[in-house]
Amino acid sequence: MPKTVHAACSHDCPDSCGVLITVDELGRATRLRGDPAHPVTRGFLCAKVAKYLDRVYSPDRVLHPMRRVVAKGRGVRNIEDAAQIFERISWDEAYQEIARRFQQVGDEFGPEAILPYSYAGTTAVLSYASMDRRFFHRLGASQLDRTICSTTGGEALISVLGRKIGTDTELFPRARYIIAWGANIHGNNVHLWPFIEEARRNGAKLVVIDPYKTRTAQCADWYLPINPGTDGALALGMMHVIVAENLYDADYVKQHVNGFDELVKRVHNYPPHRVAEWTGISAENIVKLTREYATTTPAVIRVNYGVQRCQTGGTNIRAISMLPCIMGAWKHAGGGLQLSCSGAFKLNDDFLERPDLMLASPLRRHARVVNMSELGQALTRLDNPQVKAIFVYNSNPAAIAPNHNAVVRGFMRPDLFTVVHEQFFTDTTDYADIVLPATTFFEQKDLQKAYGHYYLQMSNQAIAPIGESKSNVEIFSELAQRMGFTEPCFRESVDEMIDGALESANPWLKGITREQLEREGHVRLNFGSEDFVPFADGKFPTADGKARIVNEDLVAFGMDAVANFVPPVESRHSEQAKKFPLELLARKADNFLNSSFCNVSSLQPLEPKTNKLEMSGVDAELRGIATGDAVRVFNDRGEVRLTAMVDGAVQPGVVATRLIWSKLMPDGIGINALTSERLTDYAGGPTFYSCLVEVEKAGD
Ligand SMILES: Nc1nc2c(c(=O)[nH]1)N[C@H]1C(S)=C(S)[C@@H](COP(=O)(O)OP(=O)(O)OC[C@H]3O[C@@H](n4cnc5c(=O)[nH]c(N)nc54)[C@H](O)[C@@H]3O)O[C@H]1N2
Ligand SMILES: Nc1nc2c(c(=O)[nH]1)N[C@H]1C(S)=C(S)[C@@H](COP(=O)(O)OP(=O)(O)OC[C@H]3O[C@@H](n4cnc5c(=O)[nH]c(N)nc54)[C@H](O)[C@@H]3O)O[C@H]1N2
Numbered sequence: 001m002p003k004t005v006h007a008a009c010s011h012d013c014p015d016s017c018g019v020l021i022t023v024d025e026l027g028r029a030t031r032l033r034g035d036p037a038h039p040v041t042r043g044f045l046c047a048k049v050a051k052y053l054d055r056v057y058s059p060d061r062v063l064h065p066m067r068r069v070v071a072k073g074r075g076v077r078n079i080e081d082a083a084q085i086f087e088r089i090s091w092d093e094a095y096q097e098i099a100r101r102f103q104q105v106g107d108e109f110g111p112e113a114i115l116p117y118s119y120a121g122t123t124a125v126l127s128y129a130s131m132d133r134r135f136f137h138r139l140g141a142s143q144l145d146r147t148i149c150s151t152t153g154g155e156a157l158i159s160v161l162g163r164k165i166g167t168d169t170e171l172f173p174r175a176r177y178i179i180a181w182g183a184n185i186h187g188n189n190v191h192l193w194p195f196i197e198e199a200r201r202n203g204a205k206l207v208v209i210d211p212y213k214t215r216t217a218q219c220a221d222w223y224l225p226i227n228p229g230t231d232g233a234l235a236l237g238m239m240h241v242i243v244a245e246n247l248y249d250a251d252y253v254k255q256h257v258n259g260f261d262e263l264v265k266r267v268h269n270y271p272p273h274r275v276a277e278w279t280g281i282s283a284e285n286i287v288k289l290t291r292e293y294a295t296t297t298p299a300v301i302r303v304n305y306g307v308q309r310c311q312t313g314g315t316n317i318r319a320i321s322m323l324p325c326i327m328g329a330w331k332h333a334g335g336g337l338q339l340s341c342s343g344a345f346k347l348n349d350d351f352l353e354r355p356d357l358m359l360a361s362p363l364r365r366h367a368r369v370v371n372m373s374e375l376g377q378a379l380t381r382l383d384n385p386q387v388k389a390i391f392v393y394n395s396n397p398a399a400i401a402p403n404h405n406a407v408v409r410g411f412m413r414p415d416l417f418t419v420v421h422e423q424f425f426t427d428t429t430d431y432a433d434i435v436l437p438a439t440t441f442f443e444q445k446d447l448q449k450a451y452g453h454y455y456l457q458m459s460n461q462a463i464a465p466i467g468e469s470k471s472n473v474e475i476f477s478e479l480a481q482r483m484g485f486t487e488p489c490f491r492e493s494v495d496e497m498i499d500g501a502l503e504s505a506n507p508w509l510k511g512i513t514r515e516q517l518e519r520e521g522h523v524r525l526n527f528g529s530e531d532f533v534p535f536a537d538g539k540f541p542t543a544d545g546k547a548r549i550v551n552e553d554l555v556a557f558g559m560d561a562v563a564n565f566v567p568p569v570e571s572r573h574s575e576q577a578k579k580f581p582l583e584l585l586a587r588k589a590d591n592f593l594n595s596s597f598c599n600v601s602s603l604q605p606l607e608p609k610t611n612k613l614e615m616s617g618v619d620a621e622l623r624g625i626a627t628g629d630a631v632r633v634f635n636d637r638g639e640v641r642l643t644a645m646v647d648g649a650v651q652p653g654v655v656a657t658r659l660i661w662s663k664l665m666p667d668g669i670g671i672n673a674l675t676s677e678r679l680t681d682y683a684g685g686p687t688f689y690s691c692l693v694e695v696e697k698a699g700d
């Protein structure tokens with residue numbers, strides 16, 4: 001008899017869908033669908049995961065450990081190439097070689113010369129951060145600051161609210177004014193859409209603020225294109241109007257907000273006409289938007305990480321998250337703001353990751369920290385010690401890291417020992433000395449949190465691992481034993497780790513057990529009331545229980561204690577725009593996930609804008625470019641070749657393209673060849689969306 005297994009999609013997506021997988025008598029997955037019982041999944045999956053069988057059973061999967069036999073950099077274009085570039089080895093040989101090389105590097109240069117590099121190939125709890133962290137802590141390897149996605153926005157949100165939580169997705173139907181602010185809901189967060197549609201049926205208005213006319217923008221009641229990186233100015237301008245017209249909730253502010261008087265002084269400098277110059281949104285529209293937002297209840301802002309992927313990212317999220325605080329929008333079920341829900345899931349991370357093991361390493365102290373958004377520098381310039389070995393898993397840095405050309409120069413170093421644990425032959429495996437095969441979420445058991453809803457899930461193993469692939473937990477457990485680490489934590493089973501993770505002081509996890517999750521699939525966090533309206537009565541998880549508009553702690557990081565808008569170094573308002581006048585958005589694709597999925601042939605037809613450069617008619621004409629022309633897009637860091645497309649998606653001054661594997665680009669050079677390693681104003685994030693370029697018609 002076929003059986004149905006409950007799993008949870010582990011891709012880096014706010015929706016964390018419940019997935020039902022049908023498995024036949026032979027143990028083969030034959031079908032998958034969204035769990036109809038999951039209140040947010042509601043029985044449907046996005047286009048990419050709906051075709052997941054094509055990915056799991058792809059003939060292009062890495063099936064066994066392999067060792068490089070030719071020079072680095074020669075790419076695997078199709079699976080037949082792999083056999084020319086790598087030789088098959090056993091797991092035994094692979095572990096032996098890795099253990100030997102790590103030992104050597106550690107002895108000669110110190111263990112900090114070893115760098116783990118991982119992000120969110122899987123966001124499942126154990127696979128994202130558990131045995132791997134224990135292993136690298138015990139080794140004394142450099143620590144990785146995982147900033148590539150959300151740290152800037154997350155920390156900025158925490159600086160105001162105290163915690164990374166927000167409006168419950170399930171309460172969106174009660175909202176009457178919804179701002180999707182840098183939030184590509186159709187593309188990146190599609191399970192929020194039915195809740196928004198329900199709200200609209202009940203009379204809600206949907207406004208989209210985005211420099212790119214997304215599908216969500218096309219469906220909106222009002223679309224406001226904004227100049228990239230200027231959202232902080234817009235939020236300060238809105239607060240100017242709110243203060244000037246006395247629209248704020250004086251009572252809520254008095255009881256639950258710190259620093260309102262300083263804010264009043266600050267927003268004085270942000271009159272709509274001045275904000276209009278920065279943002280490209282007219283003064284009339286700024287006033288109209290503000291009045292509508294401030295006089296409609298409940299009003300909710302769905303802000304996503306797009307607004308913090310620029311140099312002003314910290315300021316942007318800080319300023320935006322002040323809006324619901326001064327409006328008292330938090331009082332209403334369906335009002336407030338959602339950036340991320342992840343802060344509600346605080347598990348026992350010390351147990352999972354064991355940072356104390358660093359003290360048992362040869363270092364006997366906490367290891368140095370390397371910012372993952374500066375990988376190019378880390379591999380080409382970092383000293384004391386130089387990085388001599390890198391272990392990449394859950395990530396494809398040769399596609400997704402900024403300043404791609406520097407990253408590639410680093411990976412090409414003959415003295416760098418590179419291990420990559422992967423499902424596919426990605427851009428990064430093209431530089432690997434050793435490639436190890438990784439399982440997908442079908443092939444392992446894990447716990448799944450979410451950053452777009454409040455359900456914890458059990459993801460059960462549906463099928464046996466494909467080929468000789470192993471999970472992240474397995475490989476780091478086995479490698480630890482090869483390295484002679486005797487701590488019992490390296491031998492823990494998946495179930496023991498899940499049990500330990502759930503043993504947390506977090507009251508919202510109280511009573512939730514592995515057995516319950518196994519039985520029910522998904523379990524709502526234990527909020528103790530039907531509606532979760534986190535700051536209805538203030539009670540912000542800050543030192544004094546109030547939202548922090550003024551935060552003096554930030555000054556030490558070079559930030560303004562309130563929020564002050566300074567245009568990015570790479571923007572139309574900067575000096576550099578004279579040389580490179582166009583602001584590039586190297587965006588994600590709606591039907592791929594970062595660089596994942598772009599190699600799945602059944603999905604490729606859904607993304608006809610791959611390898612295209614979207615331009616405004618004005619900018620194209622100025623350069624004698626028409627749709628279909630080959631163009632060269634360049635700045636001081638690099639150049640890529642794309643095909644021009646004038647389609648109305650961007651305003652003059654902005655151009656846009658999609659992130660995919662570098663080797664699927666015309667010259668094999670990824671779009672991140674153009675982006676910089678400059679960091680955001682706060683918490684060391686990358687600035688993918690603060691990127692100036694020039695475009696010209698390409699010769700032959
Ligand atoms: N289909 C699909 N889903 C995904 C992903 C994917 O690659 N594809 N990626 C996943 C990941 S890693 C993440 S972090 C999440 C969340 O990812 P998001 O942060 O939501 O993703 P982005 O597409 O980078 O940005 C969202 C929107 O912000 C816009 N934007 C860019 N710059 C600015 C700006 O300065 N101001 C404003 N207002 N808007 C701006 C972009 O044009 C985009 O439409 O989505 C996840 N879901
Ligand atoms: N230009 C530009 N660059 C960007 C962005 C952008 O919008 N524009 N977005 C940025 C953002 S928000 C993010 S989050 C990063 C994402 O960066 P990454 O997290 O590196 O994302 P992916 O490109 O999806 O690569 C993840 C890889 O992990 C592998 N993988 C999946 N599951 C497992 C597993 O269980 N074990 C192992 N070992 N491997 C696994 C997948 O096959 C895939 O190749 O990219 C950033 N880079």
Ligand code: SF4
Pocket residue numbers: 009010011013014015016017045046047048049050190191593
């Ligand atoms: S990628 Fe997102 S929307 Fe698609 S199935 Fe996974 S969690 Fe759901």
Ligand SMILES: [Mo]
Pocket residue numbers: 012148149150
């Ligand atoms: Mo991300």
